[in-house]
Amino acid sequence: MKAVITVIGKDMVGILAKVSGACAEMNVNVIEVTQSILDGYFCMVMIVDISKMNAEMDVLNGKLKDAVPEMVVHLMHEDIFNAMHRI
């Protein structure tokens, strides 16, 4: 089972570290990260493995938001994207 984390906001030091720290705390493995800086805005999409996660999705969601409160963070299950964008 995988999930997608997106983080958007003003660039600053340690975003990736904080987000991946929150993941590690919950036993969530980071599989893939793409990030770019667009006109000073940090934009990151992270694919993570949640099959061994030690709590439920909304706990992870809360932790991520707490880790980087100044950023816009979204967490979604991979199934949603596959259902909507694959025939």
Place this chain on the structure above:
Amino acid sequence: MLNFNDIMETITMIQEENLDIRTITMGISLLDCADSDIDRSCEKVYNKIYEKAKDLVKTGEYIEKKYQIPIVNKRISVTPISMLVAVSGGDPVKYAKTLDRVAKDVGVNFIGGFSALVQKGFSAGDRELIEAIPRALAETDFVCSSVNIGSTKAGINMDAVKLMGGVVRQAAELTADRQCIGAAKLVVFCNAPDDNPFMAGAFHGVGEPDVVLNVGVSGPGVVRAALAKMPEDAPLNEVAEIIKKTAFKITRMGQLVGTEASRMLGVPFGIIDLSLAPTPAVGDSVAHILEEIGLEQCGTHGTTAALAMLNDAVKKGGIMASSSVGGLSGAFIPVTEDAGMIAAARSGVLGIEKLEAMTAVCSVGLDMIVIPGETPAETISAIIADEAAIGMVNSKTTAVRVIPAIGCKEGDELDFGGLLGSGPIMKLHSQSSCKMINRGGRIPAPMQSLKN
């Protein structure tokens, strides 16, 4: 591999454009609860519903968390209660109270099925149930009621139409102190679907399995946002194409949630009802989609054509996305539940005649319309008859849910709060339809009924 644009599109749909699962509705058959003793029958009804639906809300909440998608309502629909009344006799309101109690105990938002199917005539229990509807709706909070008075196969039961005009009025009168809410929980159908998950018209048809899970998805905001990104001069076939693609994506999400919920509950998955069901929230309006297509205000000339295209494109996208599309599937036009419609009704652009024309091409009928409190029962019956005729001849579902604003004067508004919204009183004709309605009898089934 997931595509960045797809990811962002989905997130925007859910977070900003109000894409949601409008309802997961568990259909439960009560045929095995019938008993000649009404109290025993009620007890069996309570036990069966409680047993089957006790995990419904919990499961819905779990899926919401897992997929981070809002599931706005968890509901139950049951076998038309008139069938139980036929066996047990007694006061049908007892059943309504039982349904209300179990709905509260399992934590659902609404329970539908205080219903009777009388398209061709009344059988045992039907008349008793219909006459008890106003009291049942006044004395309960979560119970919804519907009556099917016509179909393409059977024609229109004008005796039932006559009866229902009075029932709608009484339902409003008995709840006059609560914004006439009784009438907002009552739908009069022609060609009622057996598997509709949306309230107030949901009931569990007799041909359905013992227990089934139906899902209603919604997303007018998503469709409007997709259209807003198109060039202003894009031809209508391209507009239809975008609507179709968006409907596809919405339906797929519903399918995912429905399959997951039915797996967790151990209940067969029934249908997805892909309906653009508006809410009074900003950005969640069907009228605004029509306006995005190119109308200055919903209700003006061109509205029917735009709605016909919208309704059809939504169905086509849905059909491609899931092999179990059912229920009403299309565009809803409930006036008080739609910010754009409320505005159009207030400004006088949207009137009852235009709404009636719109119901010939959308998925339901005259829905959530506030009418003057002094409207005679016969006029309400005549509105029902008109609407049923449209449904009967066009082989489609039509319905009437009008709310007589008892004790209010012109210019007043009713405010139901929540998803039901608010709306101004809509003007009707004052000329009488009494003579026709009092004739009663039956409008014979049209030529379309002889397809065999």
